[in-house]
Amino acid sequence: MEDKVLLKQAGYKLTTPRKTVLEFIKQGEHYSAKDIYEGLNGSLGLTTVYRTLELFVELSLVRALVLLDGTVLYEYVANKNHHHHLVCTLCGEICELDGCAVLSLEREIAKETSYQITNHALELYGICPQCQKF
Ligand SMILES: [Zn+2]
Numbered sequence: 001m002e003d004k005v006l007l008k009q010a011g012y013k014l015t016t017p018r019k020t021v022l023e024f025i026k027q028g029e030h031y032s033a034k035d036i037y038e039g040l041n042g043s044l045g046l047t048t049v050y051r052t053l054e055l056f057v058e059l060s061l062v063r064a065l066v067l068l069d070g071t072v073l074y075e076y077v078a079n080k081n082h083h084h085h086l087v088c089t090l091c092g093e094i095c096e097l098d099g100c101a102v103l104s105l106e107r108e109i110a111k112e113t114s115y116q117i118t119n120h121a122l123e124l125y126g127i128c129p130q131c132q133k134f
């Protein structure tokens, strides 16, 4: 579904700030709110960027990824499959892992606990090959 249609269905308009943030986040992978703010050269206030991102997260257009060090990164997920990340703790590079390795574990836990599991997040941390050279 097109972003505009999705927003409209949820009762929101695709305003210029929303369009600007969407266009920015769609061109890459994982950005902090500050990355987006700086990338837009201050054409939007930081608060507007945060508020817009929050709305997109609510509408499931964007996912907020909270790293172990507390960094929050946003990624456009409307056209992406469920995936996990490998994060380099030295340079911050993020590698996307295709598919899901924990689905069977999820099923097992659901059975054991009688929970209806609706979601999960898994990030792996390490040192990338590039950083290992130093
Ligand atoms: Zn690295």
Ligand SMILES: [Zn+2]
Binding pocket: 030, 075, 083, 084, 085, 096
């Ligand atoms: Zn990702």
Ligand SMILES: [Zn+2]
Binding pocket: 082, 083, 084, 099, 100, 101, 102, 103, 120, 122
């Ligand atoms: Zn998964």
